[in-house]
Amino acid sequence: xxxxxQTPRNRITKxxxxxxxxxxxxxxxxxxxxxxxxxxxxxxLIYYSFDVKDINKGEISDGYSVSRQAQAKFSLSLExxxxxxxxxxxxxxxxxxxxxxxxxxxxxxx
Amino acid sequence: xxxxxxxxxxxxxxxxxxxxxxxxxxSSVPPYLFWYVQYPNQGLQLLxxxxxxxxxxxxINGFEAEFKKSETSFHxxxxxxxxxxxxxxxxxxxPGNNQGGKLIFGQGTELSVKP
Numbered sequence: 600x601x602x603x604x605q606t607p608r609n610r611i612t613k614x615x616x617x618x619x620x621x622x623x624x625x626x627x628x629x630x631x632x633x634x635x636x637x638x639x640x641x642x643x644l645i646y647y648s649f650d651v652k653d654i655n656k657g658e659i660s661d662g663y664s665v666s667r668q669a670q671a672k673f674s675l676s677l678e679x680x681x682x683x684x685x686x687x688x689x690x691x692x693x694x695x696x697x698x699x700x701x702x703x704x705x706x707x708x709x
Numbered sequence: 710x711x712x713x714x715x716x717x718x719x720x721x722x723x724x725x726x727x728x729x730x731x732x733x734x735x736s737s738v739p740p741y742l743f744w745y746v747q748y749p750n751q752g753l754q755l756l757x758x759x760x761x762x763x764x765x766x767x768x769i770n771g772f773e774a775e776f777k778k779s780e781t782s783f784h785x786x787x788x789x790x791x792x793x794x795x796x797x798x799x800x801x802x803x804p805g806n807n808q809g810g811k812l813i814f815g816q817g818t819e820l821s822v823k824p
Binding site: 691 | 755
């Protein structure tokens, strides 16, 4: 099993729908992150969490929310999806100076 | 605050030629620096990282990078390009505090390798 698992791997949803992307990890790391990747923009940080009770906004948090259900689980929600949220989304964990990324969720909003 | 600038969104080299991908950073705290590679339709793979030990860092697949504090640079090099090196490369900066922390990524550089 992968150290950081993202579900679903691919998703097509309609404008206005609520959608949740899930991330779970077996690394035992306290710190978790959500990034989105767009061509030409690299990866931009959406939200990050340094422990279960600590949630922080990143560079581009508007239109997104997160939930840290447990040390191992960090979910990203789009309350009302819009087409410009079409992107590749990555979850990551870290401890000391090691980072582990999930395989990504490709989200398309039509 | 931290930021990363990758010079050149697209670099093209011939097979066997030197690969040089440029990365400059800005950081208000001592940084840790990373290079990641992303092959088409895949996730991110760590190439190498600088964590305040040796300034010349060797990574996988023959890549290396040198941390130059005076130039705030962390350029990625490989002496001889291979067709399999064609991918997108991302430079990233994080806080050098041994606790991890948010990584800030550059915009990415797409490397093409011509036969």
